[in-house]
Amino acid sequence: MTTPLVQATTFPSDDPYAKGNYALAAEEGGIYEASSSGPSNHEKQTAFQDVPWAILFLAHLVAMIVVISINFSFGGDGGGGDEAEAGDEYSDLYALLGPMVATSAVMPILLSCVSLRAMITHPTELIKASLFVTLGINLIMAIVGFVLGFLWLGIFSLLIFSLMVCYSRAVWSRYGRSFHGGEGVGGRCIFQYLIGIVDDLVLYDIVSQ
Amino acid sequence: MGLTFVAVVMLVLGAGWVFIWSVGARNALTDSNRAVIFALLVSFYWVQQVLTNIVHVTTAGTVATWWYIPLEAVSCWSRAIQDSFYRATTYSFGSICFGSLVVALVQALRQMAHMARNNEDMKLLACILECILRMIEDIIEYFNKWAYVYVGIYGFPYLEAGRNVIALFQSKGWSVIISDNLCDRVLFVVSLCIGLLSGMVGPILSALLGAGAFNEVYVFHLYYFGRICLSDDTQPFP
Numbered sequence: 001m002t003t004p005l006v007q008a009t010t011f012p013s014d015d016p017y018a019k020g021n022y023a024l025a026a027e028e029g030g031i032y033e034a035s036s037s038g039p040s041n042h043e044k045q046t047a048f049q050d051v052p053w054a055i056l057f058l059a060h061l062v063a064m065i066v067v068i069s070i071n072f073s074f075g076g077d078g079g080g081g082d083e084a085e086a087g088d089e090y091s092d093l094y095a096l097l098g099p100m101v102a103t104s105a106v107m108p109i110l111l112s113c114v115s116l117r118a119m120i121t122h123p124t125e126l127i128k129a130s131l132f133v134t135l136g137i138n139l140i141m142a143i144v145g146f147v148l149g150f151l152w153l154g155i156f157s158l159l160i161f162s163l164m165v166c167y168s169r170a171v172w173s174r175y176g177r178s179f180h181g182g183e184g185v186g187g188r189c190i191f192q193y194l195i196g197i198v199d200d201l202v203l204y205d206i207v208s209q
Numbered sequence: 210m211g212l213t214f215v216a217v218v219m220l221v222l223g224a225g226w227v228f229i230w231s232v233g234a235r236n237a238l239t240d241s242n243r244a245v246i247f248a249l250l251v252s253f254y255w256v257q258q259v260l261t262n263i264v265h266v267t268t269a270g271t272v273a274t275w276w277y278i279p280l281e282a283v284s285c286w287s288r289a290i291q292d293s294f295y296r297a298t299t300y301s302f303g304s305i306c307f308g309s310l311v312v313a314l315v316q317a318l319r320q321m322a323h324m325a326r327n328n329e330d331m332k333l334l335a336c337i338l339e340c341i342l343r344m345i346e347d348i349i350e351y352f353n354k355w356a357y358v359y360v361g362i363y364g365f366p367y368l369e370a371g372r373n374v375i376a377l378f379q380s381k382g383w384s385v386i387i388s389d390n391l392c393d394r395v396l397f398v399v400s401l402c403i404g405l406l407s408g409m410v411g412p413i414l415s416a417l418l419g420a421g422a423f424n425e426v427y428v429f430h431l432y433y434f435g436r437i438c439l440s441d442d443t444q445p446f447p
Contacts (some may be wrong), residue, residue, distance in 0.1 A: 049366040050303030057259065057306040064252050068233025107407050115399045127391050130398040171387055 131168045138164055210288040215267055219260045226256050243321070250317035251310075258309035258316075262357055266297040266305060269361025296364065304360045304367040308353045315346045 048054075119126055138161040145154030234249045270293030275282035282289035297305065319342040325335035352374060359370035378386070 001301075048300050048303060049360075049364065050307045052303070053301035053307040053367075057310075060252060060255070064230075064233075067237065068229060071233045071236050106215065107410055111403045111406055115403065119395065119399065123395075126395045126398070130391075130394040133362065133396055133398045133401070149419070171391065 131164075131171075135161060135164050168180065211284075211286040212264075212268055212271060214286070215290065215294055216264050219264050223257055223260045226253075226260070230256075239334075245318055246324075247321055250320050251313050254304075254313035254316040254320075255310055256303065258312050259305055262305045262309055262353070263297050265354070265357045266301055266361035267293045269293075269358045270296060273362040293361065301360050301364055303319050304348040304365070304370065305357070308356060308360075312346065312349050312353060315342055315349060319346060387440075 010042070138157050142154050142157035142161055145157055214352065230249075230253050234253075237249060238246055267290065269288075271282055271289045274289035274293065278289075283289060290406070319339055322335050322339040322342055326332050328335070352371065355374040355377065356367060356370040359365050359373045360367065363370075363373075
């Protein structure tokens with residue numbers, strides 16, 4: 001393995017992940033050196049990596065565009081002619097769906113903000129709660145499995161539940177530390193919200209058809 | 210905010226790709242033999258993976274810049290985001306394509322196994338195969354998640370990034386995995402709650418608006434499972 005670089009800056013060998021070590025390295029001309037003159041150092045990574053795979057991907061994209069174009073030209077008769085009639089029939093339905101979809105899109109914003117705040121301010125409690133919820137789900141699944149006669153589901157869920165109990169005990173000391181940088185989770189919450197919007201649009205499209 | 214913009218752009222591109230692929234490959238999927246279907250599936254998943262991983266690598270690069278030189282990553286559309294995105298789509302693009310192809314191949318195989326479940330004679334075999342492929346896919350995706358951090362931060366080739374991931378796990382032991390797992394668990398529970406609460410919006414609104422055409426339970430499930438399935442990429446169970 002070659003010596004690791006931080007955008008062309010040499011790794012210190014003792015603890016390569018400590019932030020403090022990079023201040024010195026950056027002063028030696030690394031990519032993160034403060035640029036008092038000339039262009040930003042972010043432009044210094046000039047080596048293209050894994051080039052054949054990039055070429056393969058682009059070639060595949062071109063091929064797919066050709067295939068898709070051929071399929072478009074062969075199979076585009078446009079579908080049924082009753083769309084206008086169906087549109088009239090369901091116009092009332094669209095009017096009702098609009099507020100539902102809009103409200104559903106706004107709800108996750110509020111909930112994501114609240115949950116993000118909670119994740120940053122109460123990480124320990126949330127980690128504990130999440131482990132308990134997971135334990136509860138496994139236990140319920142085991143009970144449901146046995147009650148409904150799905151023996152394998154019951155046994156498997158019970159096994160998972162037992163493992164989860166051991167796991168929870170083992171990681172008990174870690175509570176609170178794992179979410180030390182809780183802000184990082186924010187990106188995922190926002191991403192969830194974005195996916196939620198797409199979900200709404202897809203849902204609107206599916207239901208309105 | 211800038212990263213969110215990048216994510217939205219990629220999301221729109223992904224949605225566009227899904228639409229174009231669905232329309233364009235529709236005839237080929239119904240008429241073609243298995244090899245063609247497999248190739249089309251690989252293409253579908255490959256593009257999706259590449260778009261997703263561009264966001265991942267851009268995020269890693271931006272966070273690294275923020276970590277070392279916070280002043281370069283303070284604004285909404287900072288230089289750090291621009292340069293990280295530029296590197297992800299140019300210098301590191303090959304690495305992204307390489308890793309994405311590995312996952313796409315497994316995903317396409319899993320989809321083929323799923324389709325084979327329609328065949329009564331090999332239903333059980335297909336089910337077992339799909340399960341195994343799913344596990345392989347999860348492992349590769351988890352590995353890729355860390356490898357792309359190295360790609361985003363240091364600009365390594367994919368294989369070298371992989372070697373560094375192994376070195377990271379060797380030096381840090383299980384602590385990295387456990388921390389990641391605990392975060393995923395919390396995110397799962399939060400997603401569950403958001404999905405549950407959002408799912409309640411459907412029946413409440415349909416009752417308020419008098420949308421009798423909808424079965425309330427159906428609306429609830431549609432919203433709820435849509436949220437859970439689409440908004441959560443975590444593992445609910447160990």
